[in-house]
Amino acid sequence: MVEHVTKLTSAELSMLWSTYIGDTMSICVMKHFLQTCEDQDIKPVIKLALSYSYDHVTQVSDLFTKEGIPVPNGFGEQDVNMQAKKLFSDVTYMRYLHHMGRTGLNSYSLAKSVSARKDVRTLFKQFYSQTETLYDRNAELMQEKGVFIRSPYISYPDKIEYVTDKKFLGGLIGAPRPLLGVEIAHLGVNIEVANIAKTILLGFSQVAQSKKMSDYFKDGYELGKKMVEDFMVKLKEDDNSYPSTWDSTISNSIEAPFSDKLMLFHTNAQSAIGLGDFGLAIASSFRKDLILSYEGYILKVGAYAKEGANLLIDHGWFEKPPQSIDRESVRNQNKY
Numbered sequence: 018m019v020e021h022v023t024k025l026t027s028a029e030l031s032m033l034w035s036t037y038i039g040d041t042m043s044i045c046v047m048k049h050f051l052q053t054c055e056d057q058d059i060k061p062v063i064k065l066a067l068s069y070s071y072d073h074v075t076q077v078s079d080l081f082t083k084e085g086i087p088v089p090n091g092f093g094e095q096d097v098n099m100q101a102k103k104l105f106s107d108v109t110y111m112r113y114l115h116h117m118g119r120t121g122l123n124s125y126s127l128a129k130s131v132s133a134r135k136d137v138r139t140l141f142k143q144f145y146s147q148t149e150t151l152y153d154r155n156a157e158l159m160q161e162k163g164v165f166i167r168s169p170y171i172s173y174p175d176k177i178e179y180v181t182d183k184k185f186l187g188g189l190i191g192a193p194r195p196l197l198g199v200e201i202a203h204l205g206v207n208i209e210v211a212n213i214a215k216t217i218l219l220g221f222s223q224v225a226q227s228k229k230m231s232d233y234f235k236d237g238y239e240l241g242k243k244m245v246e247d248f249m250v251k252l253k254e255d256d257n258s259y260p261s262t263w264d265s266t267i268s269n270s271i272e273a274p275f276s277d278k279l280m281l282f283h284t285n286a287q288s289a290i291g292l293g294d295f296g297l298a299i300a301s302s303f304r305k306d307l308i309l310s311y312e313g314y315i316l317k318v319g320a321y322a323k324e325g326a327n328l329l330i331d332h333g334w335f336e337k338p339p340q341s342i343d344r345e346s347v348r349n350q351n352k353y
Contacts, residue, residue, distance in 0.1 A: 025084060029137045030339045032128040034089060036144070037077040038336070039286070040070040041091030042279060043117070049274045050110050053103035058162070059110060062155050066114060069147045076140060089336055092279055101274040104220045106266040111159050116213045118152035120290055121145075168205040169257045171198050187304040196255045200307060203298035204248045205259060210294060211248070214287050215241040216267065221280045224273040230281065233328060237284060240321060244314060251307065278334045281325060288322035 025033070047067040054060050074091075081088050105113075125145035132138045159165035187193045196204075215238050222234035252259050275283075295311045295318070302308055329335040 023134065025086075025137070026131075026133055027339070027341070028128075028131040029134060030086070032124075032131070032141070033077050033080065033137070034339055035124075036073055036128070037081075037089050038091045040073040040077075041089075041093065042096075042283060042286075043067075043070040044074065045092050045097035045275060045279055046113075046283075049097055049099065049101065050105075050113075052099055053274075054107055054110060055103075056107040058158060059107050062114060062151070062158060063110065065151055065154065069144075069151060072147070073144055080136075080140070091336075092276075092282075096276040096279040098272065098274055101224075101272040102270040103268055104224060104270055104274055105216065105268075108162075108164050109216055109266070111155060111162075111164065112213055113217070114151070114155045115159060115165075116210060118148055118155060121148040122152060123293075166205075166209055168202050169252065169259055171201065171257075185303065187306060193304055193306055196251070196257065197303065199301045200304065201252065201255075201257055203294075203301055204251055204307075207291075207294055207298060208245055208248045208259060210291060211241040211244040214238075214291070215245070217287070218284065220267045221284065223267065224271055225280065226273060226277050230277050230328070233325065234280070234284065237288075237321060240317060247310060251310070278329075278332070281329055281332075281334065285322055285325045285329065288318050288325065291318050292322070 044067065047063055047070060051060060051063045051067060054063055078088050122145065125141050125148060129138050129141040129145065132141060156165060185194060218234045218238040218241065222231045222238060225231040225234055249259060273280075292315060295315050299308055299311045302311070326335065
């Protein structure tokens with residue numbers, strides 16, 4: 018049976034648009050990473066990431082052209098300086114790929130689940146499969162090099178139990194109950210994501226072309242630093258250790274490998290990822306102190322992201338995503 022192809026739904030259009038923008042940014046980042054990578058074991062993984070991003074951009078662009086949809090500008094050669102010196106370490110490159118791979122798996126899984134058209138579902142299935150391959154290859158390489166950060170271990174349960182005391186949910190007074198495995202996992206993920214953001218933002222603050230941008234990136238670094246400290250305290254109070262192996266080496270270069278536009282957009286994208294992680298953590302946590310902590314950081318990161326969006330608008334860099342028709346504006350065009 019031949020599928021009756023309809024127009025793209027709002028979800029399909031938005032997901033494809035975001036994919037295109039994100040992959041044009043990824044191409045710029047991966048090109049500079051590949052140019053400056055010194056470890057010959059890591060280069061093939063970066064090349065694979067780059068090839069997948071090129072493939073995604075081509076396929077989404079072709080689909081948009083076929084549908085009569087304007088292809089977004091995204092990012093291009095003007096947003097990457099291939100002559101700029103190395104800013105981040107090779108280990109940071111691997112951690113970056115690990116983090117963005119995890120984000121891609123979540124995004125493409127969601128995109129496929131909200132898509133109706135068979136061709137779009139097939140496309141996102143392919144993107145997910147490619148990202149899965151990239152994630153696995155990078156994770157295996159990180160393990161070989163001893164830089165893969167695992168979530169803390171806990172003892173295996175020896176029996177099945179049911180909760181009988183509402184104190185299980187915790188309060189703001191008194192000693193909290195021990196953390197659940199899932200709560201430890203989310204604290205670990207948020208520590209890892211914040212550590213990545215700290216390194217990237219500190220590097221961005223060093224090479225930004227204006228003091229205003231530099232200060233904005235430095236503020237994000239300080240926010241990430243505070244986040245790591247607070248979440249680490251939660252683990253330590255519960256007598257859980259968390260691996261702190263993290264290569265945050267940043268060179269002394271002040272040459273910007275990327276445009277301020279790209280770095281600012283990248284920072285906003287990281288903020289959006291962080292907000293999503295906090296939402297998942299809240300949904301999986303039962304202790305009230307954890308929920309309040311995540312809610313507090315949602316407000317802080319949300320305010321930081323809003324400031325970043327304002328900077329994008331001020332500089333004319335905010336490419337408007339697809340949106341519904343402003344009916345009031347259309348009505349006002351009518352000449353009665």
